[in-house]
Amino acid sequence: MVDKLLQRKNGKTQQYTPVTQSAGAADAGKIPALNSSGKLDPTTMPDGIGAATRLAPATEALSAGAFVNEYANNGTLSARLADNSNGRVATGFVKAQVSSGQPATIWPLDSTNDQLTGLTVGADYYLGTAGGVLATPLDATDTAQSGKIDQRLGRARSATELVTDDYDYVVL
Template sequence: MGTASSKKFIKNNAGTLTEEAALLDSAGAGDANKIPALDASGRLDSSFMPTGIGADTASLPSSENLAAGDLVNVWNDAGTAKVRKADATTAGKEAHGFVLAAVTSPANATVYFEGTNAQVTGLTAGPLFLGTTAGACVSTAPSGSGNVVQRVGLATSATSMNFEAAQPIVLA
């Protein structure tokens, strides 16, 4: 059964009116014919959506602590996909996605591979690039020898970016 919300409604149960809580998320077929509630952001939880509809995410173990909003790199640790901060100072640490919640390693992180990252601050509207500070994005592409230049999306405000990773280029 899905998680119940504090939002309640009256249900006619064979002639007897009873109070019932709306669901915040769905556990699947067992929650058929139940009423959903919107979450704190005013949206339905993705568990209500059919497979293939919703955010493109993966739950991966972190190999370092991550802050909410960090751009992240998915890497191979002896056959296990793990996530760490993306970093334009190191070839091979290009950005593959971002996290919306802080994670203390080695806990799993929910990595978003596309979409809106509203856990960032100090942005200037326009194109964004992977920064030389691990996990960060900047409005000016890095220019140092060995730096990775990768466009990572577009700032739509000082606190929101639309993430869309481009092919990285390592500078000579």
């Protein structure tokens, strides 16, 4: 429910419902209201302000919070699960579940993945398999890790939030 305001229009006082999303120029001069998340909708913000997300079709099912690897799929930027065991470095993550073939909103590393569970506050996390995370880095001296990707993703702010950064990775 959006709170209403009073406005004078044509000499009369009327209730007015602020917009929660913008249709562009048609909504010029209108008063915005917070959306159901308690935030301004990105459509009400000027160009260049807001999350630097990207859209790409998912080539496999992605779960909320999964780290993804963006790649060229027959000339089209696409998203699949990042995986330390098969050369798929993490280039971002998704905050919502996405079915294969559907567009995925990819959040960049350098933002907060708030769709995880079981994290330890203050602990560093690393790329795991199938879009997941590991609490310990891979051991470079373990020959069983040869060819795998050791990629630090970020530090846990809470049990559900991983503040990510665009760290470099190493192929062991």
